[in-house]
Amino acid sequence: MKFLLAAFLSFFILQKTFSQHLIRDSSVFKKLVVVDSFATDIKSIIISPDKIKRITLLENNTALCLFGEKAQEGALLITLKEHTNLMRLNQLLDKFNFPESDKNLRVCINGEIVKNPELIIADLDNIASIGTFYSTDVSCSTGVKAEKMINIISRKKYDRSVMPEPQV
Numbered sequence: 001m002k003f004l005l006a007a008f009l010s011f012f013i014l015q016k017t018f019s020q021h022l023i024r025d026s027s028v029f030k031k032l033v034v035v036d037s038f039a040t041d042i043k044s045i046i047i048s049p050d051k052i053k054r055i056t057l058l059e060n061n062t063a064l065c066l067f068g069e070k071a072q073e074g075a076l077l078i079t080l081k082e083h084t085n086l087m088r089l090n091q092l093l094d095k096f097n098f099p100e101s102d103k104n105l106r107v108c109i110n111g112e113i114v115k116n117p118e119l120i121i122a123d124l125d126n127i128a129s130i131g132t133f134y135s136t137d138v139s140c141s142t143g144v145k146a147e148k149m150i151n152i153i154s155r156k157k158y159d160r161s162v163m164p165e166p167q168v
Contacts, residue, residue: 030073030074031063031074032070032073032075032076033045033075033076033078034067034078035078036078036080036084036086038086038088039070040119040120041116041119043109043115044109044114044116044119045078045121045122046109046120046121046122046123046126046127046152046154047078047080047084047121047122047123047126048125048126048155051081051123051126052079052080052081053079053080054077054078055076056076056077057074057075057076057077058071058075058076059074060073062075063075080123084125085123085124085125086121086122086124087121087124088118088120088121089117089118089120090103092120092127092130092152093130093150095124096129096130098150102132105148105149105150106147106149107120107150107151108149108150108152109152109154110151110153113149120152122152122154125155126154127152127154128153128155129152130150130151131150131151132148133148133149133151134147134148134149135148
């Protein structure tokens with residue numbers, strides 16, 4: 001069972017991170033996700049699989065001992081290879097010289113709204129561009145006509161064979 005969950009998580013990270021297809025009904029969304037030392041959630045990761053050194057799935061008790069109540073459903077630890085340049089959203093926006101007036105807009109990754117943009121963690125090498133758009137322009141409509149949003153576009157050149165085997 002542990003192997004199946006770890007295999008699912010690896011597959012999900014590849015699918016989500018690299019093609020942004022979201023699996024809506026899964027326990028993976030309840031797990032604490034830690035990428036190197038950054039706490040995040042599975043939907044807020046923008047990392048190329050060739051930058052991942054190891055994925056470790058911690059069960060409930062082990063996760064609770066290490067991380068406390070926030071890991072009561074378990075934890076997924078993603079260890080990256082050296083020289084991976086991770087940034088949070090505010091750092092990305094600064095790096096791409098984003099106007100101050102637009103920094104408080106809602107955020108999408110490849111057209112999908114991010115519920116908690118403060119949790120975004122991205123490998124700078126995996127960002128193709130960052131810009132603004134109006135919600136009626138892509139699939140991330142919110143019911144608000146022509147809402148201006150930030151859209152982070154990731155690169156999509158991935159070789160799935162470089163993904164490490166998950167460790168449980």
